[in-house]
Amino acid sequence: MKAILMTGVGGPEVLRYADVADPEIPSPHHVLVRLHAAGVNPIDTKIRATHSYYPERLPAILGCDGAGVVEAVGSSVTRFRPGDEVYFFNSGLGYEPGAYAQYTVVPEYYCALKPRHLSMQEAAAAPLVLVTAWEALIKRAQLKPQETILVHGGAGGVGHVAVQLAKHLGAFVATTVSSETKAEFVRGLGADHVIRYPEEDFVEAALKWTDGRGVKVVLDTVGGATFCRSFSATRVYGQVVTLLSAACEPSAINTARMRNLTVGYVQVIAPIYLGLHSARLAQTRILEEGARLMEEGRLRVHVGRVLPLAEAAEAHRLIASGGTMGKIVLAIP
Template identity: 60%
Template sequence: MKAILMTAPGGPETLELADIPMPELPGPDYVRVKLHAAGVNPVDTKLRKTAAYYPDRLPCVLGCDGAGVVERVGANVHRFTPGDEVYFFNGGLGAEQGNYAEYTVVHQDYVAFKPRHVTMEEAAALPLVLITAWESLVDRTCLAEGQSVLIHAGAGGVGHIAIQLAKQIGATVITTVGTPEKAAWVTHLGAERVVAYRDADFVQAVLDWTHGRGVDVVLDTVGGANLCRSFSCTRVYGRVVTLLQMDCPAEAIRLARLRNLALVQELMLTPTLLNLHEQRVHQRRILEEGARLVEADKLKVKVSHVLPLEEATRAHRMIEEGHTTGKIVLRIV
């Protein structure tokens, strides 16, 4: 079968189109999926640069997000039959083959039925960003109806899903973006206040919007100074969740402590990396709930570019340039 192999740590040029053996079912609880599309995420580019989780497993296939059709099922599989359309977060971290390929195998407990009435490309764009946004806002910070949330980079992959989830919860949203076009789009998604971070200080904008109180919750998808400055506009006893490593100067940490902030780190890869079965099942249930929201027209994913599988290198370059809105997807069939 055709697949994109990461041959060594390094730049996008280390990705090569190759023929590799068809994956066999590793056990009776697995399904084999004929992949139609694979989502491309920033984590793919970071893993490609360093091979952090699999330095001894190269070459390997990247890609955590997949959507396709069940082609074969193991003897114990009871949730699916051949022909079912599915989507999932699985593989791409070293131990399990990723989704930049024509076929993959997945444990049945980690697979969800694809949302109806959306394309395979849209389904493949959802898993990582949906799980990340859900775990950040629902599981980790317990965002509640009537509360306020600052979502950084609202036009990004996680950001645009997080805005919609926050609105479903009943929260009010302020978000940061880089261009007027992105501002118009996130307003359409439901954000009540949009800050063009190149033209305005988001801290002051948040404080003005909340009459000096600060927001109840911050979702940081940027890291660095962006995260550290967010402490100043989070309400006392508020909650801050970041997708990046916390590396703030001592004065920022002292401010967070003074304001009694709960500082939370979100890494949705943890269940896969630590082989935590129940937590992976929970992530599948998030995908099932997300599918219900999509089918009820309450959640939409934006796919900005669909590229053929053989253009994975281009997809990685586009992500690293940092100007995309929504998600990039590889079309496999």
């Protein structure tokens, strides 16, 4: 089969289009999936640049998001049969083969039926961003109707799903974007207030929007100074949920303490790396519930760019450069 091999640690040039052996079903509970598309995520570029999870395993096939058709099933599989269209969040850390390939194998527990009306490319774009936004807003922040939330990077992969999910939950949503094109995009997703961060200070804008109180929840998809300054935009007893890690100055930490803020972290690949089966089953349930919302038209995933599998390196360059709205997807021949 054709696959993208990560042949070393470094820049996008370490990704090579190659012929490799088809995978074999490794257990009675695995399914063999003929992939039609794979999602590309920032975590893929970080693994490529550092290979910090499994540095001894090279070459590796990256990609935790995929969509395709079940080709064969293990002897004990009960959830799927050949011909089923599925999407999944699995592997991609460099230990087991990921989704940058024509075929992959996935435990049946971590697959879900593809939303019926979505294309394979749209379905492959969904899993990581859906699970991340869901865990951030529902599990960590426990966002409620009528509460206010500020989503940083609302036109990005996780951000554009979070904006829609927050509206589905009945919240009032503000979001930061870098351009008028992205502003129009997030308004179309339901954002109530758009902050053009190159032109206005997001802390001042959030405080003005909330009559000085600050938002109840901040979802930080940016990290760094944005995470640290978000404490000042959050109301007393509010919550800041971040997807990244950052060291803040003592003054920012003191702001969080004096506001009695709760800070939560979301790293959805942790259950894969740590082998937490129950947590991974919960993520599969998110895929199933998300499929229902997408089929009902309450949630959509925007595919901003589609590239052929052979151009995975270019997809990584585009991720690093920023500016893409929604997700980048690899079409698999």
